[in-house]
Amino acid sequence: MSTFTPRPGAAPLPRQVLAQASMEARLMLRNGEQLLLAVVIPVIVLIGAVQGADHIGLTYQHAAVDVFTPGVLALAVMSTAFTSLAIATGFERRYGVIKWLGASPLPRSGLLAGKVGALLLVEVLQVAVISAVALLLGWDPHPGIAGAVLAVVLGTAAFASLGLLVAGALRAEATLAAANLVYLLLLAGGAVVLPLSAYGSFGTVVQWLPSGALGDAMRDALINGVTGWRDLLVLLAWAAVGTVLTARTFKWE
Amino acid sequence: MSEAAPADPAVRVDGLAMRYGDKVAVADLSLTVERQSITAVLGPNGAGKTTTLETCEGYRKPQRGTVRVLGLDPVRQRRDLLPRIGVMLQGGGAWSGVRAMEMLRHVAKLHAHPLDVGMLSDRLGLGECGRTPYRRLSGGQQQRLGLAMAIVGRPEIVFVDEPTAGMDPQARRTTWELLEELRSDGVTVVLTTHYMDEAERLADRIHIIDHGRLIASGSPLELTRGGGAGSAGISTIRLVVTRPFPPGAPESLRRALGQGTDVTQLDRVSLLVTGPADASTLAKVSRWCEENAVLPESLSLGQRTLEDVFLEITGHELAE
Numbered sequence: 102m103s104t105f106t107p108r109p110g111a112a113p114l115p116r117q118v119l120a121q122a123s124m125e126a127r128l129m130l131r132n133g134e135q136l137l138l139a140v141v142i143p144v145i146v147l148i149g150a151v152q153g154a155d156h157i158g159l160t161y162q163h164a165a166v167d168v169f170t171p172g173v174l175a176l177a178v179m180s181t182a183f184t185s186l187a188i189a190t191g192f193e194r195r196y197g198v199i200k201w202l203g204a205s206p207l208p209r210s211g212l213l214a215g216k217v218g219a220l221l222l223v224e225v226l227q228v229a230v231i232s233a234v235a236l237l238l239g240w241d242p243h244p245g246i247a248g249a250v251l252a253v254v255l256g257t258a259a260f261a262s263l264g265l266l267v268a269g270a271l272r273a274e275a276t277l278a279a280a281n282l283v284y285l286l287l288l289a290g291g292a293v294v295l296p297l298s299a300y301g302s303f304g305t306v307v308q309w310l311p312s313g314a315l316g317d318a319m320r321d322a323l324i325n326g327v328t329g330w331r332d333l334l335v336l337l338a339w340a341a342v343g344t345v346l347t348a349r350t351f352k353w354e
Numbered sequence: 355m356s357e358a359a360p361a362d363p364a365v366r367v368d369g370l371a372m373r374y375g376d377k378v379a380v381a382d383l384s385l386t387v388e389r390q391s392i393t394a395v396l397g398p399n400g401a402g403k404t405t406t407l408e409t410c411e412g413y414r415k416p417q418r419g420t421v422r423v424l425g426l427d428p429v430r431q432r433r434d435l436l437p438r439i440g441v442m443l444q445g446g447g448a449w450s451g452v453r454a455m456e457m458l459r460h461v462a463k464l465h466a467h468p469l470d471v472g473m474l475s476d477r478l479g480l481g482e483c484g485r486t487p488y489r490r491l492s493g494g495q496q497q498r499l500g501l502a503m504a505i506v507g508r509p510e511i512v513f514v515d516e517p518t519a520g521m522d523p524q525a526r527r528t529t530w531e532l533l534e535e536l537r538s539d540g541v542t543v544v545l546t547t548h549y550m551d552e553a554e555r556l557a558d559r560i561h562i563i564d565h566g567r568l569i570a571s572g573s574p575l576e577l578t579r580g581g582g583a584g585s586a587g588i589s590t591i592r593l594v595v596t597r598p599f600p601p602g603a604p605e606s607l608r609r610a611l612g613q614g615t616d617v618t619q620l621d622r623v624s625l626l627v628t629g630p631a632d633a634s635t636l637a638k639v640s641r642w643c644e645e646n647a648v649l650p651e652s653l654s655l656g657q658r659t660l661e662d663v664f665l666e667i668t669g670h671e672l673a674e
Contacts, residue, residue: 103539105469105505106540107539109437109438109465109509110466111466117464120460120464121464124452124456131451196446196448197445197446197447198447200446201447201503203413204411204413206464
């Protein structure tokens with residue numbers, strides 16, 4: 102058999118998805134700005150919020166670190182699943198990566214699965230780093246594991262579908278701007294890190310945003326040890342709407 | 355492999371028509387590509403080459419007509435077809451931050467029986483830039499990586515869109531040798547190009563496309579001979595003069611030369627005479643110059659090139 106004698110064939114789908122997920126996770130972690138967004142900013146927000154609460158005498162029923170850590174974990178999920186994913190996908194469209202993969206053995210469902218896998222890999226790292234910092238600050242979480250895992254998974258689904266919606270419709274630069282802007286707006290006014298109670302009557306609106314729902318579900322799980330079903334349903338609804346809209350509007354080139 | 359060549363050609367395009375808005379990209383195009391050959395789709399920019407290729411690759415659904423690749427419908431039987439073909443896009447296709455060899459290894463993992471990536475990088479001279487991020491590769495290196503990505507999965511057919519654009523002469527030769535080796539190992543190669551010499555040197559068969567239409571097909575020899583056994587030995591005389599030709603010069607020269615020759619005006623000061631370039635024709639040309647008071651600057655004989663063929667058929671030059 103000569104060097105190039107044809108012997109075509111697709112690798113088994115799970116192997117392709119795993120390769121795609123690890124490739125995308127590596128690229129995400131290699132990128133300075135994305136790393137800033139994924140780990141550095143959440144850690145700074147956590148330390149800042151805990152120190153700040155002491156200084157200005159904000160008091161909650163629980164220690165400040167217990168109140169803010171679940172929200173910072175929610176922020177980390179949002180930054181990866183929404184902002185990082187949108188920016189990465191926007192530039193994949195720009196550079197023809199998605200187009201090229203469209204003629205490779207990796208089916209679109211496999212590409213999507215690879216992206217979700219990459220997000221979950223990065224999120225595991227984020228949760229590990231943020232939790233370690235929080236424990237150093239004296240975090241004493243209530244082990245509502247089921248509620249927290251559900252919140253991360255559904256929050257990832259909701260934000261990822263919205264991130265792909267932006268990336269699939271706008272040009273790469275516009276996606277970069279929009280994804281960062283939405284991130285900042287939700288960080289400030291989306292009840293991610295600060296509990297709903299901090300927003301007064303505006304909180305009744307914010308609780309229907311994916312950011313508010315994710316933050317609240319995380320706080321329910323890790324402060325009170327309960328599963329926040331209402332918030333999880335809100336996330337599920339956002340995921341459904343985002344998926345339908347993305348499927349209709351996403352342009353591969 | 356031992357399996358006999360199946361009856362289906364590698365590619366069969368039949369009556370393909372594609373338009374984007376008002377712009378006709380491809381109009382009633384039909385062509386076939388035989389297996390284990392190198393076929394060049396030649397034409398100027400905007401002729402419809404990429405659209406035709408992308409229809410074969412399943413990116414675009416034919417608006418009219420049918421396209422079959424390895425006997426399969428590239429849109430409806432996409433999943434069966436894609437693992438069997440290799441695609442090199444016209445630029446791009448890799449993440450900006452990915453290292454060259456990392457990208458190639460990744461693509462290899464999507465396939466069941468990939469080539470050895472080390473061997474491939476040696477063959478394409480990717481060794482020295484293996485750890486360089488894609489965005490910092492030169493244009494030629496990006497092209498070579500693109501070619502490696504197209505063939506690493508050991509496809510039966512590769513579609514390469516302008517494979518040597520932006521390459522230095524050395525890299526072009528390496529690429530040509532690789533494409534020839536692919537063919538001799540049983541791979542079908544379909545390439546688009548607007549380089550005449552590339553098509554002439556590489557292709558077993560050339561399809562010339564202009565304005566979305568197939569205007570000529572054949573082996574390089576058939577095309578440059580002008581087809582038909584009787585026309586063997588045809589060559590060209592290129593006449594360049596010092597001042598612009600008077601109006602009607604081509605017609606007048608054609609009358610002077612008589613049957614069996616053709617005259618095409620290339621620009622204001624040059625004409626191309628196609629036909630038997632013998633002593634008598636040369637004598638007639640110089641007598642015509644004398645009678646029409648034009649002073650030849652040069653009078654050169656040559657074989658007909660693909661460039662001449664293209665010019666004769668379309669009335670315009672290939673290069674933009």
